[in-house]
Amino acid sequence: MTTKLPDVGDAAPDFTLSDAAGAKVSLADFTGQNVILYFYPAAMTPGCTTEACDFSAAKPELDTAGYIVLGVSPDAPSKLAAFTEKSGLDVVLLSDPEREVLTAYGAYGEKQNYGRTVMGVIRSTFVIGPDGRITKAWRNVKATGHVARVLKEIGLAG
Template sequence: MSERLQPGDVAPAFTLPDADGNEVSLAGHKGRKVIVYFYPAALTPGCTKQACDFTDNLDLLAGAGYDVIGISPDTPEKLAKFREKESLKVTLVADPDKKVAESYAAYGEKKNYGKTYMGIIRSTFVVDEDGKISHAFYNVRATGHVAKIIKDLGI
């Protein structure tokens, strides 16, 4: 398990397939600010709420110079279904072996209803134009999280 990332850390590089099977890499966004968020599973209530919130605020975020990439352990096929069903506009990428989630410390021990298990820790990272972490949010709530990021970033 990786140590939690802090502002100033270099964001771990990644190249993952999107919902259409095209490769998306963090390096491809160099020179732009990127919001990278990890969520447990497509087509679940909390993750749908969060993805819809990002989609609803995408124009605002893009206008302020931010790209948004959502990462989950789902397959590209499931991500495509999620995107179509919810009319999502954010870039969704698949991390089925959870290696990228691990590199961001967004995969680890979770507790739910008294049970402990390994899973995706809902987390969001803001990466600056130079590929460094400017904000790291762990264990975020799906509801209200996007509004909080917008406020924290002063958009």
Template sequence: MSERLQPGDTAPAFTLPDADGKQVSLADHAGRKVIVYFYPAALTPGCTKQACDFTDNLEVLAAAGYDVIGVSPDKPEKLAKFREKENLKVTLVGDPSKETMDAYGAYGEKKMYGKTVTGVIRSTVVVGADGKVERALYNVRATGHVAKLLKDLDV
């Protein structure tokens, strides 16, 4: 399990397939701020709520200069189903190897129903236009997280 990122760290580079199988890289967003959020699984209640919240606030975030990328261990086909079913507008990418999640500190041991398990840690990392981490939030809640993020980012 890798270390959690801290403000000022260089955000780990990644290139992952989106819901259409097209490669998406953090480098594609150079010069813009990017919110990279990590979630356990497409088509689950909490993850759906979070993705819908990001979609609902996408225009506000974009106007403030933020792009949003959601990362899960799902394959592109499942991400496409998720996007269609929920009418999502955020960019969803799959990380089946979990290498990117690991690099961001978003994969490892977590508490679930009182047990310690290994899995995706629901996390959000805000990357500045310079490629440096501005905020790294771990163990965030699916519900209400986007509203809190908007407030914290002054958007």
């Protein structure tokens, strides 16, 4: 049985996950706000560090425009805390060790890695509007340049 992946116009699957400090964070906490929800494979890897640092660098502009940034990976909260500290990150990172939220958004599954088919996190980003519906979706993206593309497509960059 194939589950339909959430797409533009669909209600974003709700979730509650732990942040780097172990506090519970729910998508519902941000009802009425724009949320950029991005999924990445692993903290402290080169591509994931690039993406997280790019989102952190864009945070002042995103804050001004009313966007909240949430990053999700299978990493434990303690690893997220170390990643945040080591890389000077300024975005909320959430832990999904059971991969339930990753799976609900189609960000976990079969992917190609160096020519082999493996199960893993598929780097993906979603913009969720104030009404809880997905307004933009990017799947299977490359880390480098992705944040610039997101900013451009939501009207925050030239």
